Amino acid sequence: xxxxxxxxxxxxxxxxxxxxxxxxxxxxxxxxxxxxxxxxxxxxxxxxxxxxxxxxxxxxxxxxxxxxxxxxxxxxxxxxxxxxxxxxxxxxxxxxxxxxxxxxxxxxxxxxxxxxxxxxxxxxxxxxxxxxxxxxxxxxxxxxxxxxxxxxxxxxxxxxxxxxxxxxxxxxxxxxxxxxxxxxxxxxxxxxxxxxxxxxxxxxxxxxxxxxxxxxxxxxxxxxxxxxxxxxxxxxxxxxxxxxxxxxxxxxxxxxxxxxxxxxxxxxxxxxxxxxxxxxxxxxxxxxxxxxxxxxxxxxxxxxxxxxxxxxxxxxxxxxxxxxxxxx
Amino acid sequence: xxxxxxxxxxxxxxxxxxxxxxxxxxxxxxxxxxxxxxxxxxxxxxxxxxxxxxxxxxxxxxxxxxxxxxxxxxxxxxxxxxxxxxxxxxxxxxxxxxxxxxxxxxxxxxxxxxxxxxxxxxxxxxxxxxxxxxxxxxxxxxxxxxxxxxxxxxxxxxxxxxxxxxxxxxxxxxxxxxxxxxxxxxxxxxxxxxxxxxxxxxxxxxxxxxxxxxxxxxxxxxxxxxxxxxxxxxxxxxxxxxxxxxxxxxxxxxxxxxxxxxxxxxxxxxxxxxxxxxxxxxxxxxxxxxxxxxxxxxxxxxxxxxxxxxxxxxxxxxxxxxxxxxxxxxxxxxxxxxxxxxxxxxxxxxxxxxxxxxxxxxxxxxxxxxxxxxxxxxxxxxxxxxxxxxxxxxxxxxxxxxxxxxxxxxxxxxxxxxxxxxxxxxxxxx
Numbered sequence: 001x002x003x004x005x006x007x008x009x010x011x012x013x014x015x016x017x018x019x020x021x022x023x024x025x026x027x028x029x030x031x032x033x034x035x036x037x038x039x040x041x042x043x044x045x046x047x048x049x050x051x052x053x054x055x056x057x058x059x060x061x062x063x064x065x066x067x068x069x070x071x072x073x074x075x076x077x078x079x080x081x082x083x084x085x086x087x088x089x090x091x092x093x094x095x096x097x098x099x100x101x102x103x104x105x106x107x108x109x110x111x112x113x114x115x116x117x118x119x120x121x122x123x124x125x126x127x128x129x130x131x132x133x134x135x136x137x138x139x140x141x142x143x144x145x146x147x148x149x150x151x152x153x154x155x156x157x158x159x160x161x162x163x164x165x166x167x168x169x170x171x172x173x174x175x176x177x178x179x180x181x182x183x184x185x186x187x188x189x190x191x192x193x194x195x196x197x198x199x200x201x202x203x204x205x206x207x208x209x210x211x212x213x214x215x216x217x218x219x220x221x222x223x224x225x226x227x228x229x230x231x232x233x234x235x236x237x238x239x240x241x242x243x244x245x246x247x248x249x250x251x252x253x254x255x256x257x258x259x260x261x262x263x264x265x266x267x268x269x270x271x272x273x274x275x276x277x278x279x280x281x282x283x284x285x286x287x288x289x290x291x292x293x294x295x296x297x298x299x300x301x302x303x304x305x306x307x308x309x310x311x312x313x314x315x316x317x318x319x320x321x322x323x324x325x326x327x328x
Numbered sequence: 329x330x331x332x333x334x335x336x337x338x339x340x341x342x343x344x345x346x347x348x349x350x351x352x353x354x355x356x357x358x359x360x361x362x363x364x365x366x367x368x369x370x371x372x373x374x375x376x377x378x379x380x381x382x383x384x385x386x387x388x389x390x391x392x393x394x395x396x397x398x399x400x401x402x403x404x405x406x407x408x409x410x411x412x413x414x415x416x417x418x419x420x421x422x423x424x425x426x427x428x429x430x431x432x433x434x435x436x437x438x439x440x441x442x443x444x445x446x447x448x449x450x451x452x453x454x455x456x457x458x459x460x461x462x463x464x465x466x467x468x469x470x471x472x473x474x475x476x477x478x479x480x481x482x483x484x485x486x487x488x489x490x491x492x493x494x495x496x497x498x499x500x501x502x503x504x505x506x507x508x509x510x511x512x513x514x515x516x517x518x519x520x521x522x523x524x525x526x527x528x529x530x531x532x533x534x535x536x537x538x539x540x541x542x543x544x545x546x547x548x549x550x551x552x553x554x555x556x557x558x559x560x561x562x563x564x565x566x567x568x569x570x571x572x573x574x575x576x577x578x579x580x581x582x583x584x585x586x587x588x589x590x591x592x593x594x595x596x597x598x599x600x601x602x603x604x605x606x607x608x609x610x611x612x613x614x615x616x617x618x619x620x621x622x623x624x625x626x627x628x629x630x631x632x633x634x635x636x637x638x639x640x641x642x643x644x645x646x647x648x649x650x651x652x653x654x655x656x657x658x659x660x661x662x663x664x665x666x667x668x669x670x671x672x673x674x675x676x677x678x679x680x681x682x683x684x685x686x687x688x689x690x691x692x693x694x695x696x697x698x699x700x701x702x703x704x705x706x707x708x709x710x711x712x713x714x715x716x717x718x719x720x721x722x723x724x725x726x727x728x729x730x731x732x733x734x735x736x737x738x739x740x741x742x743x744x745x746x747x748x749x750x751x752x753x754x755x756x757x758x
Contacts, residue, residue, distance in 0.1 A: 038507075039507070040507050040510065040511065099712055099716070103716065106715075106719065108507055109434075109438060109440055109654075110715045110719050111715075112440055112507060112510055113646070113650055113711055113715045114711065114712050114715040114716065116442070116643065116711060117707070117708045117709070117710070117711025117712035117715065119708070120643065120704045120705070120708035120711070121704070121705060121708030121712065122708075123704055124702065124703075124704040124708065125705070127701075127704075128697065128705070131694075132694055132697070248639070249518070252511065252514065252515065252518075255511060259508070259511075298522060298525070298526050299522065299526065301519075302522055302523065305515035305516075305519050306519075308511070308512065308515055309515065309516075312501075312508055312512060313500045313503060316503075316508070
């Protein structure tokens with residue numbers, strides 16, 4: 001049994017890293033918003049999904065004009081990433097302005113309910129537009145990086161099987177790392193980043209120190225949503241087929257990743273995302289083997305939620321979070 | 329306009345006249361025009377009119393009961409659409425009971441539960457498994473399917489199973505703060521659905537995605553309950569019991585504890601309220617209503633499969649509570665009725681109408697825009713608009729107001745207990 005698990009390990013690690021990178025960046029959006037507003041932005045998963053659709057739509061348009069063949073794939077990718085992140089970033093800011101800002105002092109329950117409403121609304125608007133333009137809301141984008149590269153893991157040790165990698169894997173990983181490093185630099189080293197951390201710590205005091213709180217919150221939403229949208233594009237390129245309902249479950253898992261790493265903690269979210277991606281792929285590959293076929297691969301979602309519940313019960317502050325004491 | 333309403337409010341005889349006239353007119357319009365959905369809805373809304381009158385509670389219940397038990401089925405029974413009307417009325421009843429259950433969890437105790445449909449699924453599967461041959465696969469004794477007479481017992485079993493799972497879910501989850509709770513319950517709802525979808529191996533318990541077909545109909549005194557017009561009465565009886573229970577709970581000690589926890593957990597704890605016990609109670613009671621209706625739902629549909637219990641259903645029930653008004657029992661009843669009728673009648677009628685128009689070439693509406701597909705859009709809009717502009721809902725919750733002077737009156741100190749109860753009743757009525 002151990003042998004079987006080890007055989008598939010290289011492939012599991014590669015798939016897990018890809019998925020984990022996606023989770024990690026989406027988790028960043030959750031963790032930033034939670035850090036600053038103490039609000040679970042349910043709509044963030046839908047912003048990710050919108051990003052995937054916007055990106056695919058742009059690529060399809062390019063392909064329709066025949067531009068895609070005439071420019072290098074990497075240029076097309078960068079172009080699409082930039083446009084999509086600006087669009088989703090503005091979308092995130094708009095959502096904050098319309099749906100969350102008027103409720104900033106309302107009970108938390110009300111804000112959560114608006115967030116769910118926004119999430120449903122976005123799902124249906126995207127479905128509607130996709131179905132109107134395309135006849136079907138399930139979209140398949142053009143494949144930009146479809147080459148397969150074999151990794152001879154068996155040459156390292158005979159226990160492992162060979163793994164195969166889509167070349168988009170490297171793109172996803174590289175872009176994800178660039179985004180995370182840039183964000184980390186931005187938050188920790190720049191003036192705006194300092195303002196964000198200040199608002200997260202104490203909104204009123206930050207305002208007294210002449211930080212424009214509304215602007216900082218809008219900026220947070222812009223950055224988080226832009227990252228989420230860009231990740232959507234990466235997801236669409238890596239996995240090919242998208243539909244308007246991918247965002248909800250993926251968002252939920254990304255939130256799990258954020259909780260795992262300690263909510264409000266940016267580095268923790270990155271680590272939690274990667275960890276959750278690898279764990280989930282590991283479970284999907286090995287649950288049927290370990291349980292002799294009793295538990296199918298369908299239980300991988302249950303596995304992710306079980307992790308969430310266990311973390312919340314035993315270590316609600318996450319792996320890297322700080323324990324907070326609630327006062328009246 | 330305001331003056332006019334005021335005069336009507338003062339004059340009970342005028343109110344009786346208006347309500348009576350309304351009921352008679354709508355009754356006969358449905359009786360004569362069987363195909364008119366509008367007449368059916370108007371007759372149903374006579375109950376709302378009744379709610380706004382100033383009659384005493386007993387009179388309201390009597391008239392309401394008369395409309396529900398006699399007039400509505402009688403008026404609808406004259407044409408072919410009888411069963412479809414009763415189907416709608418039955419489903420409205422089922423959703424009202426579920427929304428009242430969620431109202432206890434969300435509205436009174438302030439715990440956002442996004443996986444509420446899981447308890448409904450538990451109830452439905454509890455009856456579904458034992459009322460089909462499915463239980464033969466894993467039960468070592470007994471003959472299955474159980475006969476339809478067991479349905480009446482299963483209503484209580486479903487209630488109990490759902491309450492049990494409510495507690496099981498609650499015990500670990502309630503240590504978590506409010507907003508995490510939403511996520512965990514959401515996860516729980518999905519887990520239950522995935523498990524029901526995959527529990528056909530190693531032992532075939534739920535028959536997986538295929539679902540359970542031909543569930544035994546309930547039977548009483550040798551009569552099988554097969555048609556919606558018969559289920560209507562089952563649902564009505566359960567619903568009245570549920571409304572009664574909710575009303576009593578709301579103003580009991582535990583109900584006041586729920587509201588205290590909702591307003592401020594720490595302050596409530598300081599007042600001597602046991603947090604975990606109170607929250608668990610809310611989960612269990614809310615879930616039990618849902619489980620009961622799950623049993624009825626399984627018997628009515630005679631078919632159970634996991635697709636009936638998606639996240640959309642949970643959100644639908646949440647929309648009912650938000651629309652009607654969190655914590656307000658009449659509001660939630662109104663909200664549940666509105667949303668269910670919107671879902672079942674208005675959207676389908678609109679879709680048919682638009683299809684008709686496109687067929688005739690008047691206007692062409694793209695298939696993507698057909699109202700039957702717009703549920704998520706509509707629910708999203710309702711949630712956002714109500715949260716932003718009217719968080720208290722259509723019929724806001726009212727807290728009983730005590731007459732301070734009467735309470736302070738030392739002359740009546742001897743009867744203080746009786747007095748207090750009496751005032752409370754008076755204000756519940758209003």
